[in-house]
Amino acid sequence: MNNSIKEQFDLIADYCKKLEDAAYDSYKLYSPVSNEDIEAWEKEQQITLPVSLKEWYQLSNGFDMGCTVDILPLTTICKCPFDDIEELEEVFIVGHYIGDGSMLVIDRTGSFYEYDHGYCKLYPIPFEKFVQKWIIENLEENMADAGLL
Numbered sequence: 001m002n003n004s005i006k007e008q009f010d011l012i013a014d015y016c017k018k019l020e021d022a023a024y025d026s027y028k029l030y031s032p033v034s035n036e037d038i039e040a041w042e043k044e045q046q047i048t049l050p051v052s053l054k055e056w057y058q059l060s061n062g063f064d065m066g067c068t069v070d071i072l073p074l075t076t077i078c079k080c081p082f083d084d085i086e087e088l089e090e091v092f093i094v095g096h097y098i099g100d101g102s103m104l105v106i107d108r109t110g111s112f113y114e115y116d117h118g119y120c121k122l123y124p125i126p127f128e129k130f131v132q133k134w135i136i137e138n139l140e141e142n143m144a145d146a147g148l149l
Contacts, residue, residue, distance in 0.1 A: 004052075004128050005052055005055040005056055005059070005127075005128065005131075006055070006059065008128065008131045008132065008135075008136065009056065009059045009060065011136060012029070012063070012131075012135055012136060012139060013029055015136075015139040015140070015142075015143055016029060016139070018143065018148050019139070019142055019143065019146060019148070022146050022147075022148060024142060024145070024146040024148075025066070025142060027063070027064060027065050027066070027139075028062075028063065028064040029060040029062075029063055030060050030061040030062045030063070030073060031060070031061055032057065032058050032059055032060060032061060033057045033058065033061045033074050034058075035054075035058065037074065038054055038057055038058075038074065041074055041075065041077075045077075045079065045092070047092065047106075047108055047110070048110055049106070049110065050106065050110040050111075050112065050127060052126070052127040052128060053094065053106070053127055056071065056127070056131075057074050061073045061074055062074070062076075063135065065135065065138065065139075067098050068097070068098060068138055069095065069096065069097050069098065069134045069135055069138060070095055070096050070098075071094065071095040071104075071135075072093065072094055072095055072096075077092050077093065077094055078092065078093050079091075079092050080092075080093060090107075090108070091105040091106065091107055091113070091115070092105060092106050092107075093105050094106055094112075095130070095134075097114075097134045101116065102114050102115060102116050102134075103115045104125070104127075104130050104134075105122075111124065112124070112125050112126060112127050112130065113125060114130065
């Protein structure tokens with residue numbers, strides 16, 4: 001398993017526990033998904049998920065930070081037509097950053113993009129960077145606000 005994803009997950013789990021113990025806030029990390037469940041979903045959707053996302057799902061079937069950011073549980077990843085950008089006919093929505101209206105999407109090739117629907121633009125982004133930028137940095141702000149950092 002990619003140490004980067006595992007290390008990020010462990011840090012997120014630690015921050016979430018500390019914030020919950022301090023009664024600051026509560027976030028949801030879900031039970032992991034088996035490799036067999038991932039493969040069945042991929043077969044049904046006719047897509048191969050990127051390795052980093054599979055690794056995440058083997059650690060947690062999503063993440064919910066309330067109205068700020070989420071990584072959708074595997075079975076709720078939704079395929080949608082995508083006519084805002086001519087190069088892509090459809091994308092799969094994997095997560096959201098609600099505060100500024102961004103989504104994390106993947107195309108059929110398994111490439112990740114941050115979709116800023118305020119500007120109708122796709123920005124290539126590695127999954128690890130999405131996790132760092134939208135989840136870890138927000139949790140660190142909350143840790144500082146709670147006096148835990």
